[in-house]
Amino acid sequence: MATMLRNEKRKLRSKVKMEQALSRQNLYQQIMDNPNSQLFYRLINRNRSNQQTSTNCLKIDENYNYVPEEQRKSFAKYYEDLSVPKENIYENGYLNLCKIRQQLYEQAIDKAEDPEQFTESEVMKAIGKLNTKKKIIDCSKRKSSYSWTMGGKVVKTSDCSEHLGIKRTDGKEHNFNIKERIQTARRTKYALMGSGVHGTNGLNPAISYQIYKTYVIPRLTYGLEVLPLTKSNIEELEIFHRKNLRHLQSLPERTSNAVVLLLLGALPIEAEIHKRHLSLLYSILSCDNSKIKDVMIRQIATNYDNKKSFFSRILNILEMYDLPSINYLQKNLPKRDIWKEEIKKKVNQYWNAQLKSEARNKTSLKNMNIENLEIGKTAQVWNLQNQPRLELRKAIIKARMMTGAYILQSDKHKFTHFVAEPLCQLCNTENEDIIHMVTSCPVLSTIREKYYVEMKMEILDNIDPIKWNTFCCNKMEITQLILDCNNFKETLNISSELMTKIEEKCRNLLFQLHAKRIEVLDALNNK
C-alpha cells in the first residue's frame, strides 16, 4: 500500500512537472512568434512568484509550529488577541506623550487668528509658480548670466535635463545618454536572467536571443539615432552587446567577435542603430507637416558635410547600404512595409559580407563552415528540439570546439608563450590539438569507437560509400565533419533531415569525448 502511494505520488509530481514545462514552452513559443510587452511582464512575474506556499516553521511565544494546521491556529489566536480591546495596559510614557501633543495642538488653534481668505485666481497663480519643470540649457560657448523669463516667471538654467527620454545637456550629450542606455539595458537583462536568459543551464540560445532582441536591444538603442555618436560610443555599446551574446551562448571571452554574432544570426549594435536612422528618415519623408519638410530641405542643403547633423549621417548610411538617395525617395517613396523589407535585406546583406570576411581570416574558425551562417538565421549548432538541458550542455561544448574556444594542451602551449607542454596529457604520444582529441588519442578510443560508428552508420545508410571514401578520408576531414557537418553538405549531398540526425550524433560524440577527457585529467591531477 505504502509503495503504491509513493509511486502514485511520484507519477503525480512528474505529471505536474510536465504540465509546468509545457506551459513554459508555450510561453517561450508565444514570445518567439509574437513578442510584446505583456508577455515580457508575464515572464518576469512568473519568476518573482514563489513556488513554495507553505512556511517551514513559525515561532510564536517561544512555541515552534511546524504543521500548517497548527500554524493556522496560532495565526488565528494572534489576530484574535489583537482585535480584543484591552484596558489599563497602555504604555504610560507613550500615552503621556500623546496627551501633551494634543494640548499643544489645542493651544495653537486657540491662539491662531482667522485664516487668510484667497481668491481663486490667487490660488491658480500660486499653482502656476509650482510648475518649475521647465529648464533652460545654455549651450553657448561663453555662458551668459542672462536670466530667462517665461510668462513673467524666471526659468532656471541647468546643465542637464530630460526630454522625451533623452538627456539634453550643454555638451557631450552622447556620452551621458550612452551610459544611461547601457544601465537601463543591463537592468532589463538582469530582470530576464531569472527566466533563463543566460548561458549554461539556461534557455536555448536561439530563444534567449529572441527575448534579448525584443526586450533589451530597444532599451539599449532608444533615441540614439538622433545623437551624433562617436566611434568610441559605438564601440562601448558593441562591447556590451557582444558580451551579452557571448553570455547567452556560454562562449568564452576569446571567441571571435564575428562568430559570436553569426551563430545567432545577430546584427551588431551599429546596424541596429542604422536601422533606426532609416526608419526615422521614412517618418520624416512620409509626414504631412510642411514645416518639418522645409527643415529637412534646409538641413540637407546646409548641413550635408556636418558630421553632427542627422542628415549628414543619413546620407552616409544610405550610401553604405546601397539604398536610394534622399532625392529619389522624396519623389518615389515606397510603402512602409516595402521600405522596412528593403532595409532589412540590405542591412543583412552588408553585415553578412562584413562579418563573414572577418570570420574567414580567423585561424580559430578553420574547422567551421562560415559560408553556411547567415544574419537572421540561427546556426545549426543551436537548433535543438525541445531543449532538454543536457542537449543544450552538449551543444555548448560543440559550439566551443567548433569556434576554437575549447582549450586543449596545444592552445595552452600558445597562450603561455610555450611554457606549457603541447603534449597530450592523456596519452603523452602526440601534441594535443582538436584533431588529436577527436580522431587519434588512444585513451579516448573506446568512447570514440562507440559513438563514431553510430554516426558513420547513419551517413552510410543514406549516402554512397564511394562519396564518403573520396571526400572524407583523412583525419582532418573527419574532424571537420564531426565539428560542423555543414562542411560536407554539398560534397556528400546531405539532406537537411539527415543533417539534423548527424548533428545530434556528432554533438553526442564530442560531449562524450569531452566528459571522458575531463574524467581522465581529473584522475591524473588527483594522483
Ligand SMILES: [Zn+2]
Ligand atoms: Zn592523447
